Amino acid sequence: MTARRLDAAGVIDRARALQFSWDGRPLTGFVGDTLASALLANNVRIVGRSFKYHRPRGIFGAWAEEPNAIVDVENGDSQEPDARATVVELREGMAARGVNARPDVAHDRYAAIDWLHRFLPAGFYYKTFFPDWHRYEPRIRAMAGLGRVATTPDARRFETRSAACDLLVVGAGAAGLAAARAASGAGLSVILADDRIAPGGSLRWRDGMIDDQPAAAWAAATAEALAAQGVRVMPHTTVFGAYDHTTFGLLERRSTAAVGWSEDRLWHVRARRAVLATGAIERPLVFPDNDRPGVMSADAVLQYLRLYAVLPGTRAVVATNNDSAYAVAVALRLAGAEVTIAEARADIPPAARAAFDRDIRVLAGSTVLGVIGRDGVRMVDLGPADARSAREATLRVAADLVAISGGWSPAVHLHSQSGGKLRWDAATAAFVPVAPRPDHDLAGGADLAAALVSGHEAGCAAARMLDRACTLAPPRAEPTAPQAAPRALWRVPIRGARQWVDLQNDVTTRDIALAARENYSSVEHLKRYTTLGMATDQGKTSNVNGLAVLAEETGRAIAEVGTTTFRPPYTPVTLGAVAGMRHGALYSPWRRLPAHAEHVALDADMRDYGSWFRPACYPRTGETVPQAIRREAMAVRGGVGVFDGSSLGKIMVCGADAAQFLNIVYYTEIANLKPGHIRYALLLRETGVVQDDGVVARLAPDRYLLSPSSSHTQSVLAHLEAWRQTECPTLRVAMHDVTAAWATFVVAGPRSRDILAPLTDIDLSPSALPHMALSQGRICGVAGRIARVSFSGERSYEVSVRSGYAVAMWRRLLQAGTAHGITPYGVESASLLRAEKGYILIGVDTDGLTLPGDLGMSSPLRTKQVDFVGRRSLLMPDARRPDRRQFIGLLPEDASDVPAVGAHAVTRGQDGRLRSIGWVTSACHSPALDRSIALGMVERGRGLAQAGAELELFHLGRVSRARACPPMFYDPAGTRLHD
Amino acid sequence: MLLIPCPWCGPRDEPEFTYGGEPAVRPGPAADISDAQWGGYLYMRGNDKGPHREIWCHSFGCGQWFVLERDTVTHAIFSARKP
CATH class of the missing domain: 3.10.20.440 (2Fe-2S iron-sulphur cluster binding domain, sarcosine oxidase, alpha subunit, N-terminal domain)
Structure with missing residues (x-):
């Protein structure tokens, strides 16, 4: 024990x-x-x-x-x-x-x-x-x-928050507390964050008196007073990243006693300025077998003693090259341990006096040359710090603890992350900031009184930069005797012994020497080759020792070797905290149809369609999904169906120049569209690629209603706005998204007119309301529109009323259609109906390379006079290549075999190897044709379709055959549409 | 996270904005320009290191496009102008 x-x-x-x-x-x-x-x-x-x-x-x-x-x-x-x-x-x-x-x-x-x-x-x-x-x-x-x-899913709950303040103080040790105190006193709004469980930093375990109080008591009282005067004091909160424009990422861990709603919180803090008072990290000494259990950071030993009342060992060797470990030795002695100090410096420093007073043995010019004990320290060999062989050991002491201090490295991570430069300071043997970043002040110091003054001055400097005056006097501590300079001791020069530089990644001095011999002499190469300083601890203890050993091996100064770049995060951040509440139902909240409850009541199979939550189909009891889709599609072809199309985009475009504007942004001719009429139109990007399709209805000479695809409405509106603002700023036109204001129900099928005609005062006769026309009037007594457009190939009416009437209208339509066998149909059934007609779905049948000509729509390029968006791209050589992929239909040889979407159309080259000439984009079993059908994009497809060419389809090693045909399987003459 | 001074709304966080890249002047009319000119307009950008002129849209705010001058190295913002 x-x-x-x-x-x-x-x-x-x-x-x-x-x-x-x-x-x-x-x-x-x-x-x-x-x-x-x-x-x-x-x-x-x-x-x-x-x-x-x-x-x-x-x-x-x-x-x-x-x-x-x-x-x-x-x-x-x-x-x-x-x-x-x-x-x-x-x-x-x-x-x-x-x-x-x-x-x-x-x-x-x-x-x-x-x-x-x-x-x-x-x-x-x-x-x-x-x-x-x-x-x-x-x-x-x-x-x-x-x-x-x-x-299993993580049961913890996380949250993301944002905050803004005048000043963020990082670190609530002596310097940070003094800075926050000064800045808050000057009237700044201050956030004080510290990664430890309680504020105070090393004041909680190192001795000292501040303003006549013990340091730990002063820290607690100051933090409490700051909180009382409005400073947001955030203990157990790690500032893990410094980002642009004085933004910081903070991880608050609230795990003590389930405070309120969430546990870990991720904070985005936007500060006007920041004080970095991040303290320093103790470096290990490097010596043979320095990784044995029982070898500990000296400062950590003091923390275990003072904070947790744990004595890590009863027979201790304290090995150091600087003054800070003497307090540790004394504390160990007072706790009842036997202590021997190995002081690397030849001259015993004044700080050793406290050790002598406790009868602690101090060996000058000595360090650890070896550790005996495989599963834990049992004995320690001490000898001269410049020993070249383990045999030079002069003393073997029985020990179960080796407390080591190799000096201190300022925690410059946030400074470095934000682009700050570092320089090697030989006097303190550490990398220190060259100068603070413009929005930062830096504070801290090895001596308590100096740290307090530095923090106070940083707080005052921040106040001055923000036009406030600092009025408080700095906290006062007794100045201590100056510390003796540390001895730079990066390893024991014993060749062959295994001395660990990076404990986490198992990197030894020999690995660094090997890297140097193999010419990995740049510090960045060293890091990647040996993994030095990687993983969760990011070189907090190993970085400087590693650089110093590399410098020795390559005969350079540490300043020449330089250091690697620190990147966020300072410590690992739980991914759950980054996600916050954005998961599950809140990941990307669904948009629901205004008649959502009606679909649920009909037991619709509800699915996610590009942010909309819509019925896929309405399976009846005992019916599978494919059976339901088939039944619904057949009902539309044979009788009448009703479809909730409320998610279809509706963008209102108004203004005297609306026609002119739309003629520029649309590929299709718009200007000559007459009021009361509708046209199918393609929207291109400037690259000529088809961005979206939809119908454009002209409600009045200066009013248009666009219907983009359900999931493209936002992007189409953004695209049109960008063109309006940047290229057409003089045109008198305005537009806005009215999708949510209207509910739209599609009544489709041969009997659609029979159902609708009694419900409305709008004349539905083919002469009054032909295909691609629109009329406004009253439906079931409320104002609305009926547009005759079809996505199914059947005669079809889109009934639009204010979305508040959605539920009532849906019910009335079902009621009115009962005698005609009206069938609600969902997105999947609608998609099947459109595939039979060869109507494209943007992003399904097209991709980021599809030009309108590839879809067989090339007449606007020939006839339209306007320099519409994308026009010039359609004249480029690539757009005119004869071997472009073109949109065609495919009839599989085996009428019962539905090809996989994504299956490749292939040809065999001279060498017998398969080459892809395109692929299947949609495929299904068509109830109307009672056979499988497919759509695809295939090189020189239109020629193949005209010739009725046989194609080979290849999917996951399986080859099947299909005949190319025009992409229109059902009612090619369109008589049913116009009926 | 940049702090972008929208010329209409004042300083706002970067997630409210959409980046539009380096502005390019649309050449025209289509019949009079070469393939190379058009290709340059579509794809060729200076991608400058240092001061950089770019357009941004305050999408989750006023919805307006504006011109921002920014240093691509230091991320310092020099100006944001109404068009």
């Missing part, structure tokens, strides 16, 4: 114990614990297996920098794979499991891989398994990877 819980202190609530499990073992923790602190308190040493070599790994850090403790966490009905145990708040009933090991991390049968390490250097997989990677991939993939992704 080595790690244990102390009897007093910490922020944990000892009155409230929590039961949880680790790899199936029941354990106990307290409210206030993280999963990592609870595991340590239970002396769980091995929490993971390393990514590549399956070496046992223990907890290294205490928060977001943790590279080792990647675990799967299950909380009731929610699961989170690959969580860092150090940032997971412990909850009652939590079940955590180690990953990347079988059967578990303590007894991993893949551990033997480590013996083969000599044969598994960086680039091993590329070199060994190329070019036959696909053969090995399944087995390698099965072994690789970390956690298991849940297979």
